[in-house]
Amino acid sequence: MFGTQITEFYESRDSIAHIWGYRTPYAGEGQWPVRVDERALADADHWVQSACVFCSNGCGLDIGVSDGRMVAVRGRAHDRANRGRLGPKGLHGWEANMSPDRLTRPLIRTSSGLRETTWQEAMALLVERSQQVCGNGSALGMAFYVGGQLFLEEYYTLAVIALAGLGTPHLDSSVRLSTAAGAAALMESFGAEGQPGCYDDIDTTDAILHVGHNVAEQQTVLWARILDRRHGPRPPRLVVIDPRTTPTAREADVHLMPRPGTNVAVLNGLLHLIIQAGRVDHAFIDAHTTGFDRLKEVVARWPPSRTEEVSGVPEGKLRAAAEILGTAPTLVSTVLLGVYQAPQATAAAVQVNNLHLIRGLIGREGCGILQMSGQPAGANAHETGCAGTLPGFRNWANPAHVRELARLWKVDPIRIAAFGPPTPVVDILRYIEEGSIRMLWVIGTNPAVSLPDLTRVRRLLDQPGLFLVVEDAFMTETARHADLILPTALWGEKTGTFTSADRTVHISYTAVGPPGEARPDLDILLEYARRMDFRNRDGEPLIGWSDPEGAFEAWKACSAGRPCDYTGLSYARLGGGPGIRWPCTADFPAGKARLYTEGTFPTTAGDCESYGHDLLTGAAVTPAEYGLEDPGGRAFLKAADYVPPLEQPDDEYPLWLTTGRVVYHWLTRTKTARVKELNAAAPEAFVELSEQDAARYHVTDDQWVEVRSRRGRALARARVTHILPGLVFMPFHYGGGDPALGSRAANELTLYEWDPVCKEPWLKYGAVRIGRVREVRGIARLLRAVGRGLTLGSLAVWAARLLAKGGGRAHPELSAAPPDARAAAR
Ligand code: SF4
Numbered sequence: 001m002f003g004t005q006i007t008e009f010y011e012s013r014d015s016i017a018h019i020w021g022y023r024t025p026y027a028g029e030g031q032w033p034v035r036v037d038e039r040a041l042a043d044a045d046h047w048v049q050s051a052c053v054f055c056s057n058g059c060g061l062d063i064g065v066s067d068g069r070m071v072a073v074r075g076r077a078h079d080r081a082n083r084g085r086l087g088p089k090g091l092h093g094w095e096a097n098m099s100p101d102r103l104t105r106p107l108i109r110t111s112s113g114l115r116e117t118t119w120q121e122a123m124a125l126l127v128e129r130s131q132q133v134c135g136n137g138s139a140l141g142m143a144f145y146v147g148g149q150l151f152l153e154e155y156y157t158l159a160v161i162a163l164a165g166l167g168t169p170h171l172d173s174s175v176r177l178s179t180a181a182g183a184a185a186l187m188e189s190f191g192a193e194g195q196p197g198c199y200d201d202i203d204t205t206d207a208i209l210h211v212g213h214n215v216a217e218q219q220t221v222l223w224a225r226i227l228d229r230r231h232g233p234r235p236p237r238l239v240v241i242d243p244r245t246t247p248t249a250r251e252a253d254v255h256l257m258p259r260p261g262t263n264v265a266v267l268n269g270l271l272h273l274i275i276q277a278g279r280v281d282h283a284f285i286d287a288h289t290t291g292f293d294r295l296k297e298v299v300a301r302w303p304p305s306r307t308e309e310v311s312g313v314p315e316g317k318l319r320a321a322a323e324i325l326g327t328a329p330t331l332v333s334t335v336l337l338g339v340y341q342a343p344q345a346t347a348a349a350v351q352v353n354n355l356h357l358i359r360g361l362i363g364r365e366g367c368g369i370l371q372m373s374g375q376p377a378g379a380n381a382h383e384t385g386c387a388g389t390l391p392g393f394r395n396w397a398n399p400a401h402v403r404e405l406a407r408l409w410k411v412d413p414i415r416i417a418a419f420g421p422p423t424p425v426v427d428i429l430r431y432i433e434e435g436s437i438r439m440l441w442v443i444g445t446n447p448a449v450s451l452p453d454l455t456r457v458r459r460l461l462d463q464p465g466l467f468l469v470v471e472d473a474f475m476t477e478t479a480r481h482a483d484l485i486l487p488t489a490l491w492g493e494k495t496g497t498f499t500s501a502d503r504t505v506h507i508s509y510t511a512v513g514p515p516g517e518a519r520p521d522l523d524i525l526l527e528y529a530r531r532m533d534f535r536n537r538d539g540e541p542l543i544g545w546s547d548p549e550g551a552f553e554a555w556k557a558c559s560a561g562r563p564c565d566y567t568g569l570s571y572a573r574l575g576g577g578p579g580i581r582w583p584c585t586a587d588f589p590a591g592k593a594r595l596y597t598e599g600t601f602p603t604t605a606g607d608c609e610s611y612g613h614d615l616l617t618g619a620a621v622t623p624a625e626y627g628l629e630d631p632g633g634r635a636f637l638k639a640a641d642y643v644p645p646l647e648q649p650d651d652e653y654p655l656w657l658t659t660g661r662v663v664y665h666w667l668t669r670t671k672t673a674r675v676k677e678l679n680a681a682a683p684e685a686f687v688e689l690s691e692q693d694a695a696r697y698h699v700t701d702d703q704w705v706e707v708r709s710r711r712g713r714a715l716a717r718a719r720v721t722h723i724l725p726g727l728v729f730m731p732f733h734y735g736g737g738d739p740a741l742g743s744r745a746a747n748e749l750t751l752y753e754w755d756p757v758c759k760e761p762w763l764k765y766g767a768v769r770i771g772r773v774r775e776v777r778g779i780a781r782l783l784r785a786v787g788r789g790l791t792l793g794s795l796a797v798w799a800a801r802l803l804a805k806g807g808g809r810a811h812p813e814l815s816a817a818p819p820d821a822r823a824a825a826r
Contacts, residue, residue: 008118008285009094009192014090015037015039015086015087015088015092016088016092016440016664016677016681017078017192017608019087019217019220019663020034020087020193020216020220020223020224020227020523021037021085021086021224022035023227023228023231024226024228024290025228025229025231025232025233026203026229026232027203027204027229027232027233027234028203028204029200029203029365030200030203030230030525031205032083032203032225033083033228034077034078034083034084035075035085035593036074036075036077036084036085037074037075037084037085037086037090037091038072038073038074038075039072039073039074039086039091040064040071040072040090041071042066042071042072042073043066043071043072044064044066044071044072045065045066045067046064046065047062047063047064047065047074047575048062048065048492048509048510049062049076049507049508049509049575050062050063050491050492050506050507050508050509050511051076051079051081051376051498051500051506051507051579052086052089052090052093053324053375053376053377053491053498053508053513053545054089054093054147054376054666055089055218055219055374055375055376056219056372056373056374056376056378056379056405056500056501057082057199057219057221057222057500057501057668058081058376058498058499058500058501058502058504058506058579058822059075059079059081059082059085059086059087059090059221060079060080060081060082060506060578060579061064061074061075061076061079061082061090061245062076062077063075063084063094063161063492063511063512065394065511065512068227068512068513069098069512070097070098070492070511070512070697072092072536072623073086073090073091073094073699074086074781076578079171079506079578079579080200080504080578080579081199081221081500081506081579082221083502085221085224085731086221087219087220087221087224087663088220088663088677088678089220089663089664089666089672089678090221091483092675092678093666093671093672093675093678094491094492095674095675095676096490096670096671096672096674096675097490097491097492097493097512098472098487099674101474101475101621101674102472102474102487102515102516102518103269103472103473103475103479103485103487103488103516103518104472104487104515104516104517104518105118105487105516105517106119106121106122106484106485106487106517107482107484107485108117108121108122108125108483108484108485109482109483109484113530114482114485116331119517119519121664122484123531124531125484126469126484126486126528126531127479127528127531127609129169129439129467129484129612130142130166130286130439130528130532131532132138133438133439133467133691137280138167139166139167139168139417140170140172140436140437141436141437141438141439142162142166142168142170142437142439142441143168143171143172143423143428143431143432143437143439143440143441143446144156144158144162144168144170144172144439144440144441144442144443144444145171145172145173145425145428145440145441145442145443145447146172146173146174146381146386146442146443146444147174147375147443147446148173148174148175148178148374148376148377148378148381148443148445149375149376149377149443149444149491150377150380150381150385150443150444150496150521151380151494151497151508151521151548152377152380152384152496152498152499152505152551152552152555153496153497153522153548153551153552153804154520154521154522154525154551154573155356155377155380155381155383155384155385155386156281156384156391156527156551156554156555156558157525157545157551158171158384158386158443158525159171159384159385159386159391160391160409160542160543161528161529161532161534161542161543162416162417163385163390163391163405163416163417163418163571164279164405164409164411164416164417164534164542165529165532165534165542165543165723166417166532166534167415167416167417167583167636167687168417169417169418169419169421169423170386170422170423170428170437171385171386171422171423172386172388172422172423172424172425172428173378173381173386173445174375174425174447174667175373175374175375175378175381175387175389175678176387176388176424176425176426176449176758176759176760177341177376177425177451177760177761177763178337178340178341178373178374178375178378179336179340179372179373179374179375179758179826180387180388180424180758180760181339181340181341181345181346181348181349181713181755181757181758181760182335182336182340182349182371182372182385183371183382183388184345184349184610184613184755184758185335185346185349185350185352185353185371185673186353186371187389187608187609187610187612188346188610188612188613188615188636188638188757189350189352189353189354189357189635189636189638190352190353190595190596190601190602190603190636191601191602191603191604191607191608191610191631191636192393192501192563192602192609192610192634193369193382193389193393193563193564193609193610194393194563194564195369195370195371195501195503195570195595196356196362196363196368196369196594196595196596197332197362197367197368197369197370197502197594197595198502198503198581198593198594199222199225199368199502199504200364200365200593200613201323201330201332201366201367201368201594202222202225202229202236202332202368203229203366203789204237204327204330204365204366204383205229205330205332205366205367205368206234206236206237206239206328206329206330206331206366207236207237207238207239207324207325207328207330207332208226208237208239208331208332208333208334208348209239209240209241209325209331209333209334209352209355210238210240210241210242210252210331210333210334210339211239211241211247211263211267211333211334211336211339211343211348211352212237212242212263212335212336212338212339212340213242213248213334213335213336213337213338213339213372214242214244214246214248214249214336214338214660214661215248215334215336216246216247216248216251216663217246217248217661217662217663218372218374218564218661218663219372220663220697221249223227223247223248226238226745227251230251230287230585231528234807236332237250237253237324237328238252238253238254238258238751239252239253239254239255239321239324239325240252240254240255240256240257241256241258241263241266241267241338242255242256242257242338243257243258243259243338243658243723243724244257244658244660244688244721244723244724244727244729245721245722245723245729250431253320253324253444254320254321254324255317255318256313256317256318256321257313257724258311258312258313258350259310259311259312259656259724259726259727260342260658260727260764260765261342261343261644261656261765262310262311263338263339263342263348263643264313264344264347264348264351264640264641264642265302265306265307265310265311265641265642266307266311266313266318267348267351267352267355267778268298268299268301268302268351268640268641269299269302269303269304269306269311269313269322269464269643270318270322270325270355271295271299271302271351271355271358272288272299272300272301272302272303272307272708273297273304273318273319273322273326273353273356274322274325274326274355274359274723275295275300275355275358276300277300277322277326279327279359280358280359281359281366283360284357284359284360284599285357285358285360285637286470286691287599288357288600288601288634288635289357289358289634289635289636289637290631290634290635290636290637291637291638291639292358292631292637293635294355294551294637294639295358295637295639295685296428297310297639298639298640298641299639300517300819302642303643304318304319305389310642312724320443325338325355326359326751329366330361330364330365330366330367331355331356331359331366331367332366332367332370333352333356333368333370334368334370334372334489335349335352335369335370335372336372336374337374337660337661337750337763337764338658338660338764339599340758340760340761341659341760341761341762341764342762342764342765343643343645343753343755343762343765344615344640344642344643344755345755345757345760346432346539346613346615346755346757346758347615347616347757347764348640349371349642350615350638350640351640352369352371353369353371353635354638354662355636355641357635357637360477362596363594363595363596363597363598363599364453364594364597365636365804366595368502368594370501370502372501373500373782374813375497375667376405376500377498377499377626378500378501379498379499379500379501379503380487380497380498383559383564383789384555384558385498387422388421388422388424388758388759389422389546389609389610390405390418390422391400391405391558392405392558392559392562392564393562393563393564393609394562394609395608395609395610395611396418396420396421396422397421397604397610397611397620397623398606398608398623399413400606402416402418405418405558405690408539408557408558409536409542409768410536410537410540411536411537411542412537415654420553421620424754424760425451425620426752426759426761427759428440428516428756429451429460432460432463432466433460433463435465437466438465438466438467439466439467439468439469439472440461440466440472441469442468442470442472442478442482443471443472444471444472444488444521445478446472446476446477446478446668446735447461447478447669448461448476448477448478448480448481448568448735449476449477449478449668449734449745449747450667450668450732450747450753451734451747451761452711452747452750452752452761452762452763453536453711453748453750453751454668454711454712454743454747454748455711455712455748455749456752458473458481461478461481462481462719467483467484468481468482468484469482469484469485469486470482470486471485471486471488471521471524472485472486472487472488472670473487473488473489473490473518473670473775474670474671474674476668476670477668477735479801486519486524487516487517487518488514488518488519488520488521488522489514489520490514490522491508492508492510492511492512493511493512493513493518493520494510494513494514494520494521494522494548495507495508495509495510495548495549496522496548497548497552497574498573499582500579500585500713501639502581503564503571503581503582504579504580504581504593505566505574505579505580505581505584505592505701506574507571507574507575508577509575512710517758520546522548522551526545526546527542529541529542529543532542533584535686535795536645544765547725549571549661549678552570552571553702554571556569559582563583563595563602563609564582564583564716565583565584565585566582566583566584566586567585567586568583568584568585568586568588568591569582569584576712581593596635596823600633601631601633601634601635602633602813603625603631603632603633603634603636604630604631604632604633604736605623605627605630608626611623611625611626612626612636612638613756613757615638615639615640615757616640616641616756617756618755618756619756625702630772643672645762645765646753646756647710647751647753647765647766647767648767649726649778650767652769653708653709653710653767653769654726654766654769655689655693655726655727655728655767655768655769655770656726656727656765656766656767656768657707657709657728657729657730657746657749657750657765657766657767657768658727658728658729658732658762658764658765659729659730659731659732659746659747659750659763659764660729660732661731661732661733662682662731662733664678664679664681664682665678665682665691665731665733666733667733668733668735669733669734669735672733673826675702682731683819684716684717684734685714685715685716685730685731685733685734685744685745685746686716686718686719686730686731687705687707687718687719687728687729687730687770688719688720688721688723688728688729689718689719689720689721689723689727689728689729689770690720690721690722690723690725690726690727690728691722691723692725693721693725693726693728694718694720697770697771697772698772699718699720699770699772700718700720701718701719701720702717702718702719703717703718703772703773704716704717704718704772704773705718705770705771705773706750706770706771706773707728707730707749707769707770707771708768708769708770708771709748709749709750709751709766709768709769710767711748711749711750711751711752711766712743712748712749713748713749714731714743714744714746714748714749715743715744715773716734716744728770730745730746730749731746732745732763734796736745744793745765749766749768750762750763750765751765751766751768753765761808762768
């Protein structure tokens with residue numbers, strides 16, 4: 001399947017400093033040279049097939065095992081995602097499995113705190129509390145919130161338990177925080193989820209557009225592929241839209257730096273220039289889309305001068321970007337959190353789809369759209385119905401789709417919780433606050449750090465009357481609030497499959513056993529279903545499988561005939577191979593590289609995963625409305641005008657806040673903070689600000705600063721960079737610190753607002769102010785002195801000392817803080 005290649009082995013001891021490794025230039029599909037990256041702590045007895053479980057790139061790797069312990073990883077040379085390469089998280093992250101603080105026994109909360117217990121007692125309590133909550137015949141008191149790193153088999157089992165076993169629609173995933181907008185954009189434009197293109201498109205494309213996607217740090221191996229194209233013959237042009245000068249942006253031919261919250265304005269400005277110049281494929285538009293006239297009318301309101309006024313992107317740069325995007329014969333576009341976690345997320349992501357549709361750049365080699373999935377198994381959460389739609393990309397508002405599931409599961413359609421859209425986590429929190437949800441089961445995710453407005457989240461997790469179950473491998477910030485903790489196996493300690501952002505399915509086999517009494521999530525879910533005695537209408541167990549392969553076969557039946565059709569896949573076919581893309585069917589036994597090759601989209605009323613929404617208000621299109629204008633297989637060109645966010649910088653909070661990732665950590669650092677090299681490279685949160693703002697607020701590099709918003713406050717050291725003046729950046733990975741004294745968590749600051757279509761929170765947007773910590777601490781001490789009732793004379797002496805010193809002493813906690821991240825990273 002691949003061309004003749006040179007295979008080189010790369011001993012990746014310096015993978016922390018050189019995160020993309022050396023260059024292997026190339027051009028042409030299938031021509032990316034092999035480079036096998038390996039990291040070993042000891043010689044392996046044998047190797048076990050797997051794939052990296054950190055990001056959605058899905059790099060194939062083998063786990064080296066010696067004496068029942070993981071001792072090494074190496075990239076799989078012929079895997080289609082990475083051709084042997086691994087990034088720093090792939091090479092080092094597995095060491096978290098050996099962390100001495102793994103949870104090994106279930107824990108139950110008592111009046112004196114958490115105590116260890118047996119699985120027998122833990123499962124009995126879980127079932128007892130579930131039955132209490134569902135005692136009135138309704139399961140609406142129960143909710144599930146699951147991470148983006150489970151295996152497909154676990155997600156599907158959970159979906160059947162929640163939707164048909166219990167009958168609750170309160171099932172959501174942390175992918176709601178990362179890529180819900182991408183999924184929604186695919187549904188709004190093409191009728192259903194599924195990436196139109198694949199990573200192979202990088203190999204031949206003439207141009208690449210990254211919108212809000214710092215691929216160099218988020219998906220280091222995909223970036224290595226792009227860099228290798230850029231260093232080879234016929235390099236693709238590169239356009240990057242990002243308010244920060246990231247490593248991705250530094251490589252760009254054209255870098256647009258819009259003000260936060262203005263993505264729709266910039267993308268409308270680009271579409272306007274491309275349409276105005278006549279650089280559109282009218283034949284494709286006429287034959288395969290609907291809505292072009294409306295789109296043309298809306299984007300015409302965005303001439304370069306107005307776009308510059310609103311977004312701050314200079315007219316000349318906008319024109320330079322439009323020139324590349326309007327003339328490239330082929331184009332790959334990728335979109336991620338800079339769009340998805342910002343205001344108007346779905347509307348902006350849809351405009352990237354529109355760019356490809358009006359130019360006819362879809363369904364053929366070199367023309368991929370990657371509305372990126374961030375988490376490694378995020379795609380599976382969507383496919384199986386754990387993240388906002390029904391299993392198999394079925395439409396909850398289509399009774400025929402619900403009946404299909406009912407037939408498959410042998411239950412009455414009324415039993416399936418499809419009386420409304422699956423509940424997004426922002427509404428799950430609201431129902432907890434109102435007291436209608438009384439049991440929350442959190443699996444493999446850490447909302448006490450990752451959700452916005454953490455003060456509120458902590459309060460709700462501790463809310464009297466809520467029974468909180470946490471299933472995790474570590475004592476996370478969320479687990480500390482739990483009533484019941486179930487210890488789980490990690491990747492490498494269980495078998496299952498997961499699907500990367502370009503639809504490639506990988507299998508990951510058990511390499512070693514979990515520590516202590518920790519168990520795979522699938523085992524826990526299966527035992528729960530057994531104890532709850534869920535049955536179908538024939539009186540048989542609702543969950544008819546007892547192991548991962550059985551769950552996979554059940555899922556295949558569920559996916560049959562849907563866009564994500566897995567029926568041609570099997571454990572046997574995935575074993576030993578390079579990963580296989582769905583749809584994989586009798587017609588496409590090797591999987592299909594690209595969707596929509598015939599220009600036909602799953603938009604008919606009977607097919608579509610969603611009837612769509614108004615992009616500005618989020619109002620859902622009704623089945624009747626959709627039926628009146630059934631597009632019959634055409635894609636939608638949906639227009640959206642720019643709407644300014646309500647919270648804007650003002651005198652009190654004069655700066656924009658944005659949040660994001662650093663390359664060495666993943667999500668809330670539950671695993672990466674436990675890996676010595678990764679943590680040493682980035683041990684602490686930081687606040688990035690421009691030279692202009694540093695001068696304005698008298699902040700110097702490395703100085704501790706406080707960032708404060710209307711929601712809360714966080715402390716971190718300053719990092720002065722070339723970021724857009726008026727904007728500050730904090731990585732979102734870090735929890736820790738005492739919220740009362742100074743948390744490191746960026747989400748103390750973020751807004752409890754979300755996109756009206758996909759319900760993804762605005763984690764990358766808010767207004768803040770900054771202050772030097774020494775000054776802040778001095779004032780705080782002064783206020784405490786007032787609280788202690790000191791005399792006015794004493795206060796005068798105190799204030800004089802404070803002024804003479806230029807502030808109070810740094811807080812002891814800060815003095816003891818670990819060294820700066822960059823020193824180690826360098
Ligand atoms: S690019 Fe992603 S999947 Fe590949 S090794 Fe890095 S973290 Fe893992």
